Amino acid sequence: MSEFEAAPNAGADRSRWQGETDTFGRVYDVILGVTSPTAYTDIAEIADCSPNAAKKHLDRLAEMGVVRADRDRRPAAYERNEGFLEWQDANRIADDLSVEEILDRVADLEERRSEYEERFGTADPNDVSVFGAEDHGTVHDRMTAVSEWKGVIRDLRLYELARQLAGNDGHLIPA
Known part of the structure; x- marks a missing residue:
């Protein structure tokens, strides 16, 4: 995985990423690569986890101030907090x-x-x-x-x- 990719491409790289990183870590890695509001379902797909798990971790990151959440959108969207x-x-x-x-x-x-x-x-x-x-x-x-x-x-x-x-x-x- 290069330092600029939020998630590995496919195959062996993806399975190594999944094996070495828990779900929270994968969601965190993905959100750091997000530069515009992105649906939690899309983040879940990239992080290779369920949408519910992604939303749970994204809400936690929003509480921590790491991400900004737009819960009025359907589905809710998240982006990294540059500040x-x-x-x-x-x-x-x-x-x-x-x-x-x-x-x-x-x-x-x-x-x-x-x-x-x-x-x-x-x-x-x-x-x-x-x-x-x-x-x-x-x-x-x-x-x-x-x-x-x-x-x-x-x-x-x-x-x-x-x-x-x-x-x-x-x-x-x-x-």
């Missing part, structure tokens, strides 16, 4: 780095963000028209730069959150 995943990433950063290391990284990221803002004359990467160039190479370069810029902005959010967590003994607000 939870960002908090989890920031928590790992806070555990792995000192406050000084986090601050150094934030300074580097802010410098990179400023360079992109100067290059494109805007503070918002969504304002940049990547298709305004005449040749394919320039379009590709602009698309890559805008994508990297968005990554810098995301990393800034993560490292700022990590700084708050590290500076407040794991809490977002001082205790």
Whole structure:
């Protein structure tokens, strides 16, 4: 199973996945790969479990904040909660780095963000028209730069959150 697939393809990979992972783990793996609201019946099919088991585990994950549930839809739909995943990433950063290391990284990221803002004359990467160039190479370069810029902005959010967590003994607000 590659790191980008929520579930293994077929055959031996699927049976190994089933043998090594319980139902909750399979549902969890599948939901982490879901980027838009998906019916629990579809998640059950991918996780190779009953719809009732998938719904039970998805409701538990929703209570934990890992997923968002739309129970008004029929059948109910679920998607991963990006905010939870960002908090989890920031928590790992806070555990792995000192406050000084986090601050150094934030300074580097802010410098990179400023360079992109100067290059494109805007503070918002969504304002940049990547298709305004005449040749394919320039379009590709602009698309890559805008994508990297968005990554810098995301990393800034993560490292700022990590700084708050590290500076407040794991809490977002001082205790």
